[in-house]
Amino acid sequence: MRLFSVLRAPAVGWRERFDCGGREVARWFPGHMAKGLKDMKNRLRVVDCLLEVHDARIPLSGRNPLLQQALGIRPHLLVLNKMDLADLTHKSRILECLRQQGLSHVLFTDCLQDENIDKIVPLITELVSNSQRYQRAENIESCIMVIGVPNVGKSSVINSLRRLHLQKGKASSVGGQPGITRAVLTRIQVCDRPLMFLLDTPGVLSPQIESVEIGLKLALCGAIRDHLVGEEVIADYLLYTLNRQQQFSYVERYRLASPCDDVETVLKSIALHLGKTRRVKVLTGTGNVTVTAPNYNGAAVDLIHSFRKGLLGKVMLD
Structure with missing residues (x-):
């Protein structure tokens, strides 16, 4: 019952706008x-x-x-x-x-x-x-x-x-x-x-996409290759969109404690839930140490693919 109450709760405190962080529009006109x-x-x-x-x-x-x-x-x-x-x-x-x-x-x-x-x-x-x-x-x-x-x-x-x-x-x-x-x-x-x-014809993007947010919408729907925009950036825009539209099925899918608007926290939880980790070297005062860390990129890819398969609820991005 607690989870149901959380998922049906009104969206309070979600981001009012997505911070594009000075990013430029990805250009993909090969x-x-x-x-x-x-x-x-x-x-x-x-x-x-x-x-x-x-x-x-x-x-x-x-x-x-x-x-x-x-x-x-x-x-x-x-x-x-x-x-x-x-x-x-x-x-x-x-x-x-x-x-x-x-x-x-x-x-x-x-x-x-x-x-x-x-x-x-x-x-x-x-x-x-x-x-x-x-x-x-x-x-x-x-x-x-x-x-x-x-x-x-x-x-x-x-x-x-x-x-x-x-x-x-x-x-x-x-x-x-x-x-x-x-x-x-x-x-x-x-x-x-x-x-x-x-x-049949090849898909043709505009050489100059109108805005960063339109570029993010296109990327989220798979019209621009993910790596050109960045999987974690696309995942963050997806999280922003889902929370704004009160689509909280990602909480149940990835066994999260509650909805969250911080992408780093969400991706870390998804990575741990899916067992997606990677070995990284950390420089210390006594030399390099290899540690196991959450694979944020792998978690972002899974989140994006779940959205594209319709597993995170129906949305209208416009």
């Missing part, structure tokens, strides 16, 4: 991203519609404005994927904010359960039929370009569509790290009635 964006522009002449996939936990943050500037002349459907990991109690507010940004065609999806995947083809078909097809009016098939930042599930959406409409397996590789798709691929059929093909 060569394959620049090449991918150029290839995407070159393929536009055969594209009827853009299918932008983004993470439902950050529906307002981190979308790449370069993609809109370069490719925005086509009809556009925004798919907010990984809805199973997002707190959708704020869904109406998010949709209104997106509508004010000019995005009237928005769909929340979950590729693990194929939820709302069946709505994608009808929506795209309607968008294409109501638009100028840019000298493609004689073609009976539609070609859709899938765009977005890394690791939001673009390839998963393609595979879900193929599974639903063609009863076929994976056509695009998927993974938990950003950068799995590194080039604009050949056309992938996802439906036969209507005849529809998709172009």
Whole structure:
């Protein structure tokens, strides 16, 4: 009963803001991203519609404005994927904010359960039929370009569509790290009635992320490689977010005494609970001594991966 009371207690004394500590925004725009964006522009002449996939936990943050500037002349459907990991109690507010940004065609999806995947083809078909097809009016098939930042599930959406409409397996590789798709691929059929093909593309971040906090949100959702930001920094931002939203399941998962807002204390407790230790040399007055210390980085990695697997509760980062 004591633990239950602690976990349901109102969040008092949590940080009101995350101290970025003068950090600079991590820049991750490797060569394959620049090449991918150029290839995407070159393929536009055969594209009827853009299918932008983004993470439902950050529906307002981190979308790449370069993609809109370069490719925005086509009809556009925004798919907010990984809805199973997002707190959708704020869904109406998010949709209104997106509508004010000019995005009237928005769909929340979950590729693990194929939820709302069946709505994608009808929506795209309607968008294409109501638009100028840019000298493609004689073609009976539609070609859709899938765009977005890394690791939001673009390839998963393609595979879900193929599974639903063609009863076929994976056509695009998927993974938990950003950068799995590194080039604009050949056309992938996802439906036969209507005849529809998709172009999978590499995830492309903006060369200049808008703010440090947006960079942290992207990193927490796996759009930026962890080591570029720092696992312990990402874990600290995650702890800040969970406590602010009163998501205290991390306490039960790691057998902590109570919620805590100090990342060093939490990571030490997690490391001890998981048995994650490392041998370090300590310089003393009589020479070096090797001691066993908690592996804070290992604990941070476990905490971050637990969040990404949906084991720490549903959140909305925006």
